[in-house]
Amino acid sequence: MNNFSDATSCPVRNVLDRLSDKWTILVILVLGETGTMRFNEIHKQIGDISEKMLTVSLRKLEADGLISREVYPVIPPRVEYRLTALGQELLPLIDTISNWANRHMQQILTNRQQYNG
Amino acid sequence: MNNFSDATSCPVRNVLDRLSDKWTILVILVLGETGTMRFNEIHKQIGDISEKMLTVSLRKLEADGLISREVYPVIPPRVEYRLTALGQELLPLIDTISNWANRHMQQILTNRQQYNG
């Protein structure tokens, strides 16, 4: 039996708190699909994320060791992001949830509408 | 290849937007571990969630059809929550992420510390 009540020591909460924002999981999915990507590729792929939030998301993922960030000292600058081994390990789990979402969205939307009248 | 760029039509975003708040996934996990639970049981199990946010989270999960809410017309009131079939189907996926979190938290915390100096 788990104990979720202490936010700082509970692993699940420690990790989920980090994944539970508007963009992080999406960034992992995109990087997982395409492999190595540059900043603006990710940006285009997600579409409505602001540059600021993409930067913030990437930096947090880098800090946690889920993605790597390689800077090529050329002009114009070239920066490549990719999943690390740790990130690769997380990817299939997120992918599974993504598939579940695809399978059940219609049902969930119907439920939601009915509930809200 | 997925297209994540339209928030309203993309299944992944539709579903993830709903799961990506501070408490929802935790509520699913707790209900998954213990089965049928009353309001205050969930509240105690999570500890630092406010009654307001627990109510909000439960209502959203109910709206999406992931949990059911059964009210017994007795005094004092008795309300039981449990995962629906749809919720049960999502549970193992979240469980897997929870396990991943348990396995890798220490590494992630170390990464984070090193990154932030």
Next chain:
DNA sequence: CGGTATCCTGTGCGATACTG
């Protein structure tokens, strides 16, 4: 190209009080 720096706003969330 790949970002910062600033400013600003909506809202997620907590705290507290009250209720059938």
Next chain:
DNA sequence: CAGTATCGCACAGGATACCG
């Protein structure tokens, strides 16, 4: 017991401008 109602605020996140 299982909630609502209300208030207030920190902060996530958007918009815009600027930069090496």
